[in-house]
Ligand SMILES: O=P(O)(O)OC[C@H]1O[C@H](O[C@H]2O[C@H](CO)[C@@H](O)[C@H](O)[C@H]2O)[C@H](O)[C@@H](O)[C@@H]1O
């Protein structure tokens with residue numbers, strides 16, 4: 001069931017064994033005009049290290065970015081992660097990435113859409129099997145970009161969908177879903193038997209909230225703007241980081257450099 005966001009309470013503190021799933025953009029990092037314009041500071045790295053140690057490894061990023069992009073952002077950390085909305089996984093810290101394959105037809109569509117839009121403020125992110133058109137720096141082009149992606153969808157074989165956000169639109173395989181990625185982690189040794197907690201900020205996180213709710217976990221929508229399946233909310237990135245900081249145990253800390261060994 002979807003609730004009105006404005007009335008949502010701050011999340012309860014998890015009791016007993018719990019695990020943590022984290023969206024990145026808009027949850028841990030403030031949005032920037034371009035995907036490459038964000039940066040991770042040492043405070044955030046240290047917070048993640050503390051939480052990961054406290055949870056005996058039961059922490060994973062669940063993101064629309066590729067795992068390669070996540071590793072670049074958070075280096076030297078290589079935490080557990082589902083990238084590309086679950087098309088890629090790294091189920092153990094520092095482990096191998098199960099990568100997704102790029103269908104040739106998506107690459108061709110990206111070229112066509114780039115030529116049609118022909119605007120330096122629109123960024124077309126080619127993420128293998130997913131194509132993202134970012135219009136954050138050119139909001140007036142969101143409708144045009146969405147129309148072009150929907151036209152492209154009609155020319156693809158069945159098995160793709162369009163996911164529209166506030167500042168862009170993505171074309172992706174149907175199996176790209178954060179909820180499925182969370183279920184997959186919950187079946188692994190580090191997460192099994194723990195209560196999932198998931199923080200996310202966008203439409204693409206709603207499917208993850210539904211799965212976490214079904215599993216009896218705590219789902220939290222960051223900076224609410226519409227309806228959501230999450231029963232809890234936090235006002236923005238600063239509030240999310242402060243809440244996580246409050247959960248982070250002190251005294252078990254390894255440094256990011258130690259974790260990268
Ligand atoms: O699932 P997330 O971790 O939230 O990732 C979602 C997308 O994040 C990135 O794009 C978004 O953040 C950019 C930086 O703030 C912003 O410029 C863009 O408008 C946002 O859509 C990333 O580039 C995408 O690949 C992710 O799908």
Ligand SMILES: [Mg+2]
Nearest residue numbers: 023025026201
């Ligand atoms: Mg996000």
